[in-house]
Amino acid sequence: MSDDTPGSAPPPTTPPTPVTRKWHGPSLVWLVPIVALAVGVALLIRAVLSTGPQVTIDFHSANGLRPGKTEVRYKEVVVGRVEAVTLSEKRDHVQATVRLDRSVSNIAVEDTRFWVVRPRIDTAGVSGIETLFSGAYIGVDAGESTKQKRHFTGLENPPFVLRGEPGRGFVLRTEDLGSLDVGSPILYKRNRVGRVVGYNLDPLVDELWVQIFIEAPYDKLVNPQTRFWNASGVEVSLNSSGLKVDTQTLASVISGGISFERPQGTQGLPQASDGSRFKLFPDRKAALAPPDGPPLRVRMVFDQSVRGLDIDAPVDFLGIEIGAIKAIRLDYDGKRKRFPVEVEAEIYPTRLGAVRDSMRQEGDDDKRRDTTLLQRLVQNGLRAQARTGNLLTGQMYVALDFPGKVSKAESRHLHRHPGHSHGAGHAVGRAAADRRDRGQGQQGAVRRDRPQPQRHAVAGAPGDRAAAPRRAGLARRGAAHAAVSAGDIATR
Amino acid sequence: MSEASSLQTGAQLRLYGCPTCGRVSQLLHPIADSTPLPCPRCATPLHHRRPRSLQRTWAYLIAATILYIPANLLPIMSTSNVFQGETLHTILGGIEELRTGGDWLLALIVFIASIAVPMLKIGALLVLVITAQRRSRWKQVERAQLYRMIDAVGHWSMLDVFVVVLLVGTIRFGPLGGVMPEPGLLAFGAVVVLTMLAAGSFDPRLIWPEEEAPQRHP
Numbered sequence: 001m002s003d004d005t006p007g008s009a010p011p012p013t014t015p016p017t018p019v020t021r022k023w024h025g026p027s028l029v030w031l032v033p034i035v036a037l038a039v040g041v042a043l044l045i046r047a048v049l050s051t052g053p054q055v056t057i058d059f060h061s062a063n064g065l066r067p068g069k070t071e072v073r074y075k076e077v078v079v080g081r082v083e084a085v086t087l088s089e090k091r092d093h094v095q096a097t098v099r100l101d102r103s104v105s106n107i108a109v110e111d112t113r114f115w116v117v118r119p120r121i122d123t124a125g126v127s128g129i130e131t132l133f134s135g136a137y138i139g140v141d142a143g144e145s146t147k148q149k150r151h152f153t154g155l156e157n158p159p160f161v162l163r164g165e166p167g168r169g170f171v172l173r174t175e176d177l178g179s180l181d182v183g184s185p186i187l188y189k190r191n192r193v194g195r196v197v198g199y200n201l202d203p204l205v206d207e208l209w210v211q212i213f214i215e216a217p218y219d220k221l222v223n224p225q226t227r228f229w230n231a232s233g234v235e236v237s238l239n240s241s242g243l244k245v246d247t248q249t250l251a252s253v254i255s256g257g258i259s260f261e262r263p264q265g266t267q268g269l270p271q272a273s274d275g276s277r278f279k280l281f282p283d284r285k286a287a288l289a290p291p292d293g294p295p296l297r298v299r300m301v302f303d304q305s306v307r308g309l310d311i312d313a314p315v316d317f318l319g320i321e322i323g324a325i326k327a328i329r330l331d332y333d334g335k336r337k338r339f340p341v342e343v344e345a346e347i348y349p350t351r352l353g354a355v356r357d358s359m360r361q362e363g364d365d366d367k368r369r370d371t372t373l374l375q376r377l378v379q380n381g382l383r384a385q386a387r388t389g390n391l392l393t394g395q396m397y398v399a400l401d402f403p404g405k406v407s408k409a410e411s412r413h414l415h416r417h418p419g420h421s422h423g424a425g426h427a428v429g430r431a432a433a434d435r436r437d438r439g440q441g442q443q444g445a446v447r448r449d450r451p452q453p454q455r456h457a458v459a460g461a462p463g464d465r466a467a468a469p470r471r472a473g474l475a476r477r478g479a480a481h482a483a484v485s486a487g488d489i490a491t492r
Numbered sequence: 493m494s495e496a497s498s499l500q501t502g503a504q505l506r507l508y509g510c511p512t513c514g515r516v517s518q519l520l521h522p523i524a525d526s527t528p529l530p531c532p533r534c535a536t537p538l539h540h541r542r543p544r545s546l547q548r549t550w551a552y553l554i555a556a557t558i559l560y561i562p563a564n565l566l567p568i569m570s571t572s573n574v575f576q577g578e579t580l581h582t583i584l585g586g587i588e589e590l591r592t593g594g595d596w597l598l599a600l601i602v603f604i605a606s607i608a609v610p611m612l613k614i615g616a617l618l619v620l621v622i623t624a625q626r627r628s629r630w631k632q633v634e635r636a637q638l639y640r641m642i643d644a645v646g647h648w649s650m651l652d653v654f655v656v657v658l659l660v661g662t663i664r665f666g667p668l669g670g671v672m673p674e675p676g677l678l679a680f681g682a683v684v685v686l687t688m689l690a691a692g693s694f695d696p697r698l699i700w701p702e703e704e705a706p707q708r709h710p
Contacts, residue, residue: 027544029551036555043562
């Protein structure tokens with residue numbers, strides 16, 4: 001194979017133009033490693049520069065955290081990634097090592113908060129749905145401190161107020177939390193405008209303080225006169241006015257909520273300042289009712305059964321609801337060998353409106369004046385009657401009325417009442433009972449006078465009135481079988 | 493091969509093998525050292541030893557070694573899908589994933605193709621270059637076999653690059669998912685190319701150094 005065509009290669013003739021490549025020194029091929037070095041260094045520098053600080057975050061559980069996969073997001077922008085998840089030395093929590101991006105290296109400051117975003121169904125509704133597909137991620141709320149920090153403790157739940165979120169927080173005072181929870185919505189005209197961000201019990205005053213956050217621009221709706229009420233769930237009330245079902249939004253039916261409204265005529269008031277305190281009313285009616293002022297405790301004595309009369313049943317005065325029953329208890333009248341029923345009610349004299357102002361006598365003490373007003377009414381024939389309010393349910397209410405044909409009334413001043421544990425009452429109006437129990441065919445006034453040495457009469461007057469027959473008829477119509485019984489009316 | 497010392501070498505006989513067309517030519521008259529010798533058939537410059545072979549090999553080898561670091565440290569590709577978002581993959585990470593996933597065999601194959609072979613290539617070339625530099629006569633036959641092996645394996649290490657390029661080309665579902673190449677792939681491809689160049693520029697005749705200085709050894 002050495003010689004194929006020409007037996008021996010002819011001596012190569014020197015070409016006319018010899019190639020002259022004169023490069024003395026190292027070969028140009030050394031440019032290759034230099035370029036490689038430059039490229040390699042550039043790649044590595046780029047990689048190093050793009051990685052930011054490494055922080056560790058403690059979590060209770062590594063549920064959903066996957067090294068190399070789980071992202072750290074700030075305002076839904078990926079700013080880092082979990083590099084490793086390890087158990088702590090004591091094995092009571094897990095430690096996620098997170099590599100943050102260079103661009104957000106200043107995010108790792110003292111008051112920065114981290115939490116794991118997972119699909120969550122709680123009182124605040126459903127959140128983190130997107131993580132069903134993408135897997136959990138770590139949310140960040142950037143702090144404002146300038147102090148750098150590298151070790152954090154992760155929150156178990158997302159914070160309810162993010163820094164820089166526009167809006168204002170308020171505090172509501174309440175005695176009962178109801179079904180409210182952190183995250184419950186704040187509704188304005190059934191429109192979600194905020195949420196409950198926390199609550200704590202103040203043991204000193206035995207009151208709950210509920211912190212709420214109302215998002216901008218709805219926070220402008222809150223002025224110092226704004227009324228908040230608990231709009232939790234379905235409110236079914238069965239009372240003398242019938243069956244009433246009241247619901248808020250479906251979400252608040254499930255999770256509870258707070259509604260607020262500005263009473264008529266207060267729309268123009270300036271906004272309430274951040275952190276203002278408000279009272280949380282149990283329902284809308286209570287919230288928007290004109291302020292009642294202090295209640296007056298009244299005691300009534302009935303000679304017949306008060307079946308159908310419940311706590312919180314209304315007390316009417318000529319059809320106007322002026323109070324509610326607070327206690328019902330049995331008594332024993334040893335002299336007459338009877339069991340009178342004592343019904344205690346709270347009435348709000350302010351609900352009498354103009355009547356109160358025109359009929360009241362002058363005086364400096366408001367409560368005292370209300371007491372004397374009531375005493376005068378009793379002297380003029382005012383009696384309490386238990387009437388059937390709802391024929392279907394047999395619910396009863398107490399009507400304060402002038403039934404007429406009352407023989408004698410007496411009002412007494414009460415210093416101490418043995419039946420009341422909290423008997424610090426100061427006034428009693430006692431009226432002699434006029435019992436006209438049509439069901440049992442009894443007619444006429446029965447004068448009851450229980451020996452009560454600790455009481456003494458303040459005023460007593462016969463209470464016959466001209467309009468008695470008409471009122472008696474009214475009473476008959478209102479109460480078919482219930483005794484129209486004028487009990488003792490006593491104020492304490 | 494028993495009388496290798498008595499064997500006349502091509503240089504002694506002034507024979508030149510053309511690396512391009514394979515023709516063997518004989519120099520009849522001694523000529524000046526700097527005179528270029530083109531192959532009479534294909535005009536390829538003829539040399540007894542490829543000029544600056546060791547230098548070239550060294551340069552390529554060093555470049556390959558340098559780029560081998562980012563090739564393994566940097567991600568070679570990123571995959572994204574609706575469920576996971578963007579995920580970066582390094583070669584070692586991929587092997588680890590396969591191993592933990594239970595695919596021992598696949599992990600082994602990827603390891604051999606992507607980690608072991610390039611490393612062995614670089615190492616073997618280093619051995620060849622160093623021994624050639626020292627004109628060593630140690631295990632010459634084995635070294636020659638090693639060289640042939642390196643040359644043959646050559647581009648097979650590009651498997652990763654092919655796979656990634658194929659994935660990038662085929663998996664493109666817009667917002668649903670996709671595969672994108674990352675800088676590590678560039679470095680990895682460069683390593684493979686550079687080791688091939690290093691093996692190509694190495695003159696295997698250097699495995700067999702001659703006793704006396706050759707007549708023309710540029």
